[in-house]
Amino acid sequence: MALPQVKQTATDARLAALSLPEGGWSRPARESALARVQAMGLPGGRDEYWKYTRPDTLTAVEAPSAAVLNVTDEAPVFGARDRLKVVFVDGVFSAEESDELALEGLTIERLAEASDIHWAKDLYGTLETNGQTPVERPLAALNTAFATDGLLIRVTGKVEKPVHLLYRHESDSSDAILHHVVKVEEGGDVTLLESGPAAARFNKVIEVDVADGAGFHHVRVQGRDHERRAATHIFGRLGTESTFKTFTLTVNGVLTRNEAVIELTGDDAAVHIAGACMGDGDFHHDDTVFVTHDAVNCESRQIFKKVLRNGATGVFQGKILVKPGAQKTDGYQISQSLLLDEDSQFLAKPELEIYADDVACSHGSTSGAIDEDGLFYLRARGVPRGTAEDLLTIAFIAEAVQEVEDESIQEEINELVAAWLGRRRG
Amino acid sequence: MLEIKNLQVKLEEEDKQILKGVDLTVEAGKVHAIMGPNGSGKSTLSYVLSGKDGYEVTGGAATLEGQDILEMEPEERAAAGLFLAFQYPVEIPGVGNMTFLRTAVNAQRKARGEEEMSSTEFLKVVREKAKSLKIDAEMLKRPVNVGFSGGEKKRNEILQMAMLEPKMCILDETDSGLDVDAMKLVADGVNALRGEGRSFLVITHYQRLLDHIKPDVVHIMANGRIIKTGGPELALEVENNGYADLIEEEA
Ligand SMILES: Nc1ncnc2c1ncn2[C@@H]1O[C@H](COP(=O)(O)OP(=O)(O)OP(=O)(O)O)[C@@H](O)[C@H]1O
Numbered sequence: 001m002a003l004p005q006v007k008q009t010a011t012d013a014r015l016a017a018l019s020l021p022e023g024g025w026s027r028p029a030r031e032s033a034l035a036r037v038q039a040m041g042l043p044g045g046r047d048e049y050w051k052y053t054r055p056d057t058l059t060a061v062e063a064p065s066a067a068v069l070n071v072t073d074e075a076p077v078f079g080a081r082d083r084l085k086v087v088f089v090d091g092v093f094s095a096e097e098s099d100e101l102a103l104e105g106l107t108i109e110r111l112a113e114a115s116d117i118h119w120a121k122d123l124y125g126t127l128e129t130n131g132q133t134p135v136e137r138p139l140a141a142l143n144t145a146f147a148t149d150g151l152l153i154r155v156t157g158k159v160e161k162p163v164h165l166l167y168r169h170e171s172d173s174s175d176a177i178l179h180h181v182v183k184v185e186e187g188g189d190v191t192l193l194e195s196g197p198a199a200a201r202f203n204k205v206i207e208v209d210v211a212d213g214a215g216f217h218h219v220r221v222q223g224r225d226h227e228r229r230a231a232t233h234i235f236g237r238l239g240t241e242s243t244f245k246t247f248t249l250t251v252n253g254v255l256t257r258n259e260a261v262i263e264l265t266g267d268d269a270a271v272h273i274a275g276a277c278m279g280d281g282d283f284h285h286d287d288t289v290f291v292t293h294d295a296v297n298c299e300s301r302q303i304f305k306k307v308l309r310n311g312a313t314g315v316f317q318g319k320i321l322v323k324p325g326a327q328k329t330d331g332y333q334i335s336q337s338l339l340l341d342e343d344s345q346f347l348a349k350p351e352l353e354i355y356a357d358d359v360a361c362s363h364g365s366t367s368g369a370i371d372e373d374g375l376f377y378l379r380a381r382g383v384p385r386g387t388a389e390d391l392l393t394i395a396f397i398a399e400a401v402q403e404v405e406d407e408s409i410q411e412e413i414n415e416l417v418a419a420w421l422g423r424r425r426g
Numbered sequence: 427m428l429e430i431k432n433l434q435v436k437l438e439e440e441d442k443q444i445l446k447g448v449d450l451t452v453e454a455g456k457v458h459a460i461m462g463p464n465g466s467g468k469s470t471l472s473y474v475l476s477g478k479d480g481y482e483v484t485g486g487a488a489t490l491e492g493q494d495i496l497e498m499e500p501e502e503r504a505a506a507g508l509f510l511a512f513q514y515p516v517e518i519p520g521v522g523n524m525t526f527l528r529t530a531v532n533a534q535r536k537a538r539g540e541e542e543m544s545s546t547e548f549l550k551v552v553r554e555k556a557k558s559l560k561i562d563a564e565m566l567k568r569p570v571n572v573g574f575s576g577g578e579k580k581r582n583e584i585l586q587m588a589m590l591e592p593k594m595c596i597l598d599e600t601d602s603g604l605d606v607d608a609m610k611l612v613a614d615g616v617n618a619l620r621g622e623g624r625s626f627l628v629i630t631h632y633q634r635l636l637d638h639i640k641p642d643v644v645h646i647m648a649n650g651r652i653i654k655t656g657g658p659e660l661a662l663e664v665e666n667n668g669y670a671d672l673i674e675e676e677a
């Protein structure tokens with residue numbers, strides 16, 4: 001079917017400005033991804049899946065410029081922990097600033113350098129392709145085709161230290177496309193941390209294949225730069241008795257669309273996807289989540305909390321699809337917003353689609369202001385209004401933050417949130 | 427300590443006068459009790475004194491140690507030494523009881539220009555006080571009042587009072603929902619704080635609490651006014667005869 005003219009023109013223009021990397025072993029996957037982008041077209045304002053978020057700046061030929069924020073009032077996120085640090089500056093791997101790419105229990109390589117015969121060949125673009133049905137995600141296919149850098153991480157054991165991907169944004173006009181592949185083999189376990197703004201415009205895909213009995217933990221703190229834009233996808237495939245937990249904190253950013261597309265393919269697996277965002281003014285944050293239960297006795301949790309003020313917009317599109325035969329599914333989904341004033345808005349589209357009869361799925365969505373009774377109670381005990389509001393705000397996102405297993409990371413997240421609130425109080 | 431003069435209060439949202447001229451003086455170190463029928467305005471008085479939104483003071487005054495409190499923010503009143511044990515303690519999901527207590531103690535200290543309590547000292551004090559109120563460590567970890575039983579909530583109020591060491595304590599039906607043993611615990615908690623010039627205003631429906639916390643003065647409130655003031659014997663009279671006679675007398 002031919003694409004609508006507007007979409008065709010926009011897609012052609014964007015593709016004309018990019019060139020397919022040579023890619024070695026990844027070349028076939030890239031060519032197939034390019035063909036898929038050409039067939040689907042890039043997202044347009046009329047697409048149902050982009051009803052609440054305008055894609056135009058994400059698909060434009062050039063990245064809209066975004067001023068670099070030099071953070072001097074806060075210690076670097078995750079900076080104090082023992083970890084393997086990998087730095088990308090405006091989307092380019094920096095060997096100088098990164099640790100040696102070696103850690104017990106895993107191998108780690110650059111996508112841009114990986115040699116010709118490669119384990120990632122079967123995975124690169126595969127989970128992304130699977131994630132294109134039933135809903136199309138053209139920006140992810142675009143990423144598979146044109147990603148210029150990224151990491152290929154293969155986890156064979158229980159890795160003690162987290163791998164920390166630190167993104168830095170140094171150029172006002174940088175336009176980064178990164179693609180990471182993580183394969184956690186049977187019995188393996190790894191924690192992936194990500195922080196920073198990456199680029200003026202960032203398109204990122206992570207494909208994570210979690211084998212039977214393996215575990216994947218992911219904590220991400222997206223950069224504070226006010227004008228940056230990001231479209232990210234995390235695709236996950238879970239084997240039997242495996243665990244996948246991801247949490248994202250977003251503070252600031254003019255536009256963020258975070259998609260999580262997870263498929264539970266082995267029995268007794270569990271996926272938890274959580275996020276908290278803090279935004280004010282020109283801030284648009286979209287969490288789009290799609291969880292497919294295709295095995296027995298799996299658990300999925302989606303927990304999203306958005307704190308919005310001063311005209312900010314929050315979006316949540318979350319779906320749980322329970323396929324025929326996926327009995328004993330335990331699905332939970334909650335999306336909530338705390339509107340600190342009347343100018344802000346939260347748009348939520350929770351969806352359940354269930355084709356098995358023995359399942360328990362619940363979902364809810366709420367939008368509200370600070371609880372006045374709680375506020376008065378705190379103040380009556382001597383807690384000043386501002387501090388009381390901060391406490392209640394941090395309490396509001398607690399359910400999402402608690403999805404992070406490491407309590408010291410939870411604390412770090414809460415401190416970032418408190419600092420964000422503090423800056424707004426001046 | 428607390429001086430209330432001809433206090434008149436209406437609801438902000440509707441044209442309903444609730445307090446119609448309350449006069450009440452609690453001297454330093456004294457325990458006063460207020461009894462009165464449901465809906466007579468006892469809780470409203472306690473809320474207005476502690477600064478809750480939604481009420482409009484249309485006349486009169488209230489001072490704490492000579493300071494006009496009606497103009498102050500709720501947190502300023504707390505730092506000045508006013509404490510209200512709520513009739514219905516509020517649940518705050520996501521805020522741990524310990525965090526809450528420490529934040530409150532240190533906020534008040536800071537407001538008074540005192541040094542903050544170190545976390546070790548705080549832990550020691552809170553454990554000791556919690557123990558005497560039979561509040562276990564697990565309850566201290568849980569979010570404020572969430573999932574607490576009625577009686578646990580009331581004991582938690584007294585723990586907060588014990589930690590904050592206010593000068594003027596208002597207890598709004600702290601005895602309701604307490605079993606006999608818990609009532610004794612709470613009364614012991616209050617009695618332990620008596621003295622040192624600390625004053626209490628105890629709102630209750632039952633003589634029983636007053637057996638444990640002997641009041642110096644008993645007031646009867648009806649229809650937004652104090653209609654009678656007397657000694658402890660007044661509470662007994664209410665217990666035996668109800669309010670009908672007293673209200674008739676007044677009319
Ligand atoms: N926010 C409010 N909105 C509407 N009515 C209110 C409000 N606050 C108080 N009132 C009314 O004011 C009157 C006094 O209420 P208050 O709670 O002070 O009574 P009380 O003496 O504490 O009663 P009780 O013994 O039952 O606790 C009642 O008629 C009550 O319904």
Ligand SMILES: [Mg+2]
Pocket residue numbers: 468469470513598599
């Ligand atoms: Mg009452």
